[in-house]
Amino acid sequence: MPELPEVETVKRGLEKVLLNKKIENIKVRRRDLRVQVPVNLESDAVGAVIQSLGRRAKYLLINLSNNKTIIWHLGMSGRIGIHSEKPVELLKHDHVILETDDGISIVYNDARRFGLVDICDSEKLASLKYFSAMGEEPLEDSYDAKKLLSHLKDRKVPIKLGLLNQEIIAGLGNIYVCEALYRSGISPLKACNEISLKEAEKLVIEIKEVLREAIEAGGSTLKDHKRPDGEIGYFQNSHKVYGKEGQRCPNCTCDISKTGGIKRITQGGRSTFYCEKLQK
Ligand SMILES: [Zn+2]
Known part of the structure; x- marks a missing residue:
C-alpha cells in the first residue's frame, strides 16, 4: 500500500509535469471506486489550470485556478502513470485519465478499486469527510x-x-x-x-x-x-x-x-x- 512517502514522491513527480498546465480533458472509464467518482469531475476540472499540488496524509491534492481541488487517493494498489505518447494504450484497470494542453496524460490504474478521485471547492477541503477528523501532519515544522x-x-x-x-x-x-x-x-x-x-x-x-x-x-x-x-x-x-x-x-x-x-x-x-x- 502506498504510504505517506510514496504519495509525496508521486506528488513531486506530478509537479514536474502538471504545474501551470491546463486540463484539456478527463476520461472516467469506471466511476465505482471506493467512493463514486462524481459526475461533475469532468465539467468542474476541464479548462482549469493546475496551480499547485499538495498532500494531506496519503491524499494527493491538485489545486486548480477555478478554486476547485481534485482529491486523489491511491488506495491499496493504485498507480499513477505519466505518458507523453499519443494515443496512450490503455490497460484493463486504467480508470481515470487526465490530459493536459501540452499532451501529457496522467493515467490512474487501480486493480482493486480502493482508491478515489473526488473534487470539491478548495475552501471546503478541511471540512471534507476525508479530512475533518484527521490528525496533524508529522512533517510540519510545528509538529512536536x-x-x-x-x-x-x-x-x-x-x-x-x-x-x-x-x-x-x-x-x-x-x-x-x-x-x-x-x-x-x-x-x-x-x-x-x-x-x-x-x-x-x-x-x-x-x-x-x-x-x-x-x-x-x-x-x-x-x-x-x-x-x-x-x-x-x-x-x-x-x-x-x-x-x-x-x-x-x-x-x-x-x-x-x-x-x-x-x-x-x-x-x-x-x-x-x-x-x-x-x-x-
Ligand atoms: Zn535488537
Missing part, C-alpha cells in the same frame, strides 16, 4: 512531542495502534510506525498513556526522520507500487525491522539462535516487527 502527547495521554491502546490511528497523527502506515518505534527504542506493546515526554520527543524526531529518508529514497515499493516516472523506489532495502522476522536486529549483538532475532506479532490484525531487547 507535546502535540503527539496530547493525543496519547488518555488512550490505553498500544502505541503501535495509536500511531496508526489517523486521528492521532496523519498519514503513518504500518511500515513507518514499526521503523519509528524501533529507532525510538519504544516497545510497540507499551500503552499510549505510558509514553513519557522524553519518549514522545524521541518518537517525533524518529517519525520525521524515517519519513524524510523514505521520501529522499523515492518511496518504497512494496508489491506493485511504482514511482510515477516508472522507476522503482528502493527504501525497502533500508527497513531495519519491517519484514525481517527472525533476522538479527542491526543494533543487537545477541545470539539469534537463542533470542529468535526480530519478533513478529499481530496487533489490530496487522504485523508488528520489533526487537524485544532494544524496545522497552
